[in-house]
Amino acid sequence: MRSSFVCFGLLMLSANLQAEFSGNVALETQSFSESAQFDGQLDNNVTLSFKPRWDGEWNEGDDLWSLELFLRADNKDAGRQHADIREALWLHVTGDSEWRLGINTMFWGVTESQHLVDVINQIDQVEGIDGEDKLGQPMLHLQRYQDWGVVDVLLLPGFRERTFQQQEGRLRTPLVVDTDQAQYASSREDSHIDYALRFSQTYGDLDLGLSWFKGTSRDPVLLAAFDDAGNPVLTPFYEQMTQLGVDAQLIYQDWIWRLELIRREAESNDYNAYTAGFEYTFYGIMESAVDLGMLLEYSADDRPAGEAGAFDNDVFLGGRFAFNDAQSSEILAGFVIDTDNRSRTFRVEGNRRFGASWKGTLELQTFTNVDADDVLAVFEKDDFVQLEMAYYF
């Protein structure tokens, strides 16, 4: 990783480029309201993150480069202290084709409560359990525009392992995941070359995406093992998988309908899963400038109980307030309820700008009525409040 960074730096210098610099520095405090469930977990923490980004272009915009880094300093929680190259990319545009070479982070899909179709990047799980923080993925990516749609062809060399909370971290498994003992189904281990294809097109008010992925699953199976000192731990096992995905979004009047559907085939399991739902927006509620979007999504997963993920038969019900004020204030609040065992998680996230350069974000998450057999049982004592103040430049 370090050598690729140096190479990228040389590429930038050789092109003698002017860079646009942006990013943020953020101070985050987390506070957990209940005593920890497992040994060594902390009750509160203060950490600092830094996300610098450089953008540049040459050849009148036909060639572009970008570099985005992420660093988190944490002196109490070793698992969260980490650095990553989110993006280190050369992009070349020729007519109806775009070539990307380097490290990139991308987003596929439309649903709000979970991201089934989005499988290119590994999840940076120590940053959050919602799957929206992701590790940079090395790739060669061709995007080709046709009259009948856009085709993406991706060659993905170099696998990124998922990050896991360590001993001190909350929101973790009872046994710590020992990432030094990661195992792979492929004899090429983390050097297996993965492939992905995507087709996407807009048909009036409908946006449709079809995707195919073949390679190392980003979701590990966790196996019981022992670390070097003989302590019981979990070790991640990364299988080979093939996934077909469909994502669709339809806008109809004040409704936005969303669907993500996958078929995944791997050694441990072949299964189907989907998330489907809508967002209905009330504009200018009570004669104010505030818009309220009501979200309802249902998720199902046909793996047998105990093997399925957190969204096996779950309803997400949420509300999004957009205040449309000078501070761009927003609040998103929602429940996820397991319809089999009534386990509930509630999450609210609010943010607003302060002055020209600061943004404050408040997050609160609770886990209530959690069934002992539910995937969320390990988080039962992890209700938390998180406050972040970020300075943007």
Add this chain to the structure above:
Amino acid sequence: MFNLKLPILLLTLAIPSAGFAQSAEEKGLEIATAARAYDKGFTDFTANMVMTLKNKSGQTSTRLIRIRTLEVEGDGDKSLSIFDEPADVKGTKMLTYSHGLEPDDQWLYLPALKKVKRISSRNKSGPFMGSTYAFEDLGSQEVEKYTYKYLRDEPCGEMNCYVIERYPAYKFSGYTRQVAWIDTEGYRLVKAEFYDRKKSLLKTLQASDFKQYLGHYWRPGTMDMVNHQTGKSTLLEWQDYAFKTGLTERDFRSQALKRIQ
């Protein structure tokens, strides 16, 4: 978005006065149709916009937005807004394919998630970026979006103006009517008043510092929109206008939003 046709929205014709009995509505429509025709052929333009929001107590906040607009034959324009300030929204981009009475197609690129998101554009009356401009004030001004009524001619500053009323024909407008002052020489929108759903005066727009581009197209240097009901105002300062810059459909693709700088 920001296809500021407002300034050159309306244009009068040398109407043969003898032999025709033309209603005020017919004259209003004729003016609007001719104004749209006058602005045809600009092909594309780019500009930088400095938006200064001022609240009742005089506190200000600033947004910097780069605008790129492409003229589309037989439909509304395609327009891209790239946000540079405030810093927390830097890299956010909004792409709009505007249509006449049909809702526009609109996409947002969210840099924090690296996600392109199709959004609903049906609500036109909401404030843009917390300013006193509504989305409908800044959108592509197609003739069929309104019905019209010519009121009178009167002096406006150093110019002479036609005064006309227009009534939104699209759903979900925040206005019952608008009154516009258009100068008779260069067809510049000098002033406009906006009346809310209760028919009370809501906002007044005042445009100034006009410049002519390509020897034909007028654009204002500043536009000030005052909301009389909240005491807030928003000043738009337009800089670095450039026309026929060579933009093509390729620069307005939703899938390319992420890369555009």
